[in-house]
Amino acid sequence: METTNGPLNRKLRMALVGGGKGAFIGRVHATAGVLDNRASLVAGCLSSDPQRAKESAPAYDIPADRAYGSIDELVEKESKRPEGERVDFVSIATPNHTHFPIARKCLEAGFNVICDKPMTFDFAQAKELVATVEKSGCVFGVSHNYTGYPLVRQAREMIQSGELGEINAIRSNYIQGWLRTPLEQQEQKQASWRTDPTKSGATGAFGDIATHAYNLGRYMTGLLPSELSCNLKTFVEGRRLDDYGHAMVRFQNGGFGTVTASQISHGRENDLFIEVDGTKGAVQWRQEEPNVLMVRRNGQPHSLYTRDPNAAYMNDAGKAACRLPSGHPEAFFEAFANVYRSVFDAIVAKKTSGKFEPRDTVYPNVYDGAEGMYFLQQSVASSQNNGAWVDLKYENARR
Numbered sequence: 001m002e003t004t005n006g007p008l009n010r011k012l013r014m015a016l017v018g019g020g021k022g023a024f025i026g027r028v029h030a031t032a033g034v035l036d037n038r039a040s041l042v043a044g045c046l047s048s049d050p051q052r053a054k055e056s057a058p059a060y061d062i063p064a065d066r067a068y069g070s071i072d073e074l075v076e077k078e079s080k081r082p083e084g085e086r087v088d089f090v091s092i093a094t095p096n097h098t099h100f101p102i103a104r105k106c107l108e109a110g111f112n113v114i115c116d117k118p119m120t121f122d123f124a125q126a127k128e129l130v131a132t133v134e135k136s137g138c139v140f141g142v143s144h145n146y147t148g149y150p151l152v153r154q155a156r157e158m159i160q161s162g163e164l165g166e167i168n169a170i171r172s173n174y175i176q177g178w179l180r181t182p183l184e185q186q187e188q189k190q191a192s193w194r195t196d197p198t199k200s201g202a203t204g205a206f207g208d209i210a211t212h213a214y215n216l217g218r219y220m221t222g223l224l225p226s227e228l229s230c231n232l233k234t235f236v237e238g239r240r241l242d243d244y245g246h247a248m249v250r251f252q253n254g255g256f257g258t259v260t261a262s263q264i265s266h267g268r269e270n271d272l273f274i275e276v277d278g279t280k281g282a283v284q285w286r287q288e289e290p291n292v293l294m295v296r297r298n299g300q301p302h303s304l305y306t307r308d309p310n311a312a313y314m315n316d317a318g319k320a321a322c323r324l325p326s327g328h329p330e331a332f333f334e335a336f337a338n339v340y341r342s343v344f345d346a347i348v349a350k351k352t353s354g355k356f357e358p359r360d361t362v363y364p365n366v367y368d369g370a371e372g373m374y375f376l377q378q379s380v381a382s383s384q385n386n387g388a389w390v391d392l393k394y395e396n397a398r399r
Contacts (some may be wrong), residue, residue, distance in 0.1 A: 015041075015042070015089070017092045031333055032340045036337060046067070078111070096200050103115050107132050107136040110136065117211055118166045139350055145335050146215075155276070167278050169256050170217040171275045173260040174270075177265045203232065205262065213259045217268075223255055230249070230383045232245040245379070271287075281296060291306055
């Protein structure tokens with residue numbers, strides 16, 4: 001595992017937006033960003049409240065003169081710093097409705113960006129952000145962190161190299177239970193904004209976790225979607241956004257896919273679960289047991305692949321995502337850090353050679369983020385029309 005940035009010969013400088021008191025994902029971004037010793041967190045705007053933003057800075061060892069009270073202040077003051085001191089990239093870990101204006105301001109100032117998912121508030125913003133990224137020439141990553149697990153990348157290589165044959169079906173579910181009761185009515189911070197359509201967008205559970213499930217199937221298989229039928233449901237009385245949903249996807253190769261998301265299933269925590277059926281074999285992976293991949297072929301014993309960078313059955317993609325020997329569990333932080341590491345490679349390439357690959361990337365990029373927003377827009381459109389089939393072909397989708 002690399003701990004340097006090669007020809008750049010220094011750590012990258014990171015700014016964090018979001019992550020103040022009471023936040024969850026901001027701390028994860030901060031941890032993932034520095035895990036491999038390739039970046040340092042040096043600046044931040046940790047809250048939309050200027051006082052809280054500055055008060056939160058010591059918990060991240062951000063110096064007082066770089067603890068900013070607003071994104072405008074961060075961009076203005078960092079832009080004025082000498083090139084050898086200003087931040088190299090900005091990580092956005094804020095509620096959905098703020099992603100677009102923050103990302104656009106950073107990109108227009110020439111800062112590379114890593115943005116939490118869903119990428120924007122709606123698809124219109126996503127299309128505009130794609131254009132902004134292309135015009136800026138900056139590196140842009142989206143933290144669909146589950147793509148960073150070693151055995152997800154192992155399975156992706158197996159599938160896309162043809163080891164499982166033609167892919168017929170994808171079943172991808174993300175099942176939680178934490179919103180079985182109306183926590184938003186108790187002013188629980190995470191529940192409050194996720195169930196607020198002015199902050200979360202047009203979807204609740206689907207925008208929060210079905211985006212991960214859909215992205216994971218696309219990432220692992222490369223199958224291009226054709227159309228979708230979806231039904232969204234709000235089961236908890238008084239809630240304004242969906243807390244359960246199910247979508248069926250037809251792929252352009254004739255295959256089928258299903259995406260189910262729930263936040264009201266008793267006893268379920270973060271059960272992201274995917275199965276992929278091919279003509280030569282099938283794979284199964286579960287996020288809560290991330291170091292195990294099940295491979296099945298008719299007439300043969302089931303194969304249980306464990307995360308082992310020294311095993312002959314591991315391919316290069318799987319090995320490259322490992323940090324520890326087999327038997328030492330690697331999980332959420334490490335997977336998140338693998339996304340960061342891949343983005344770092346692109347940032348270093350841009351800074352040292354002026355060139356990087358913006359589309360065919362190991363990490364989820366702006367085009368994947370926009371496709372996720374199109375998936376959400378079309379899911380809502382279908383559900384509002386009693387599950388009618390709607391188009392799901394996104395012009396910038398990649399294999």
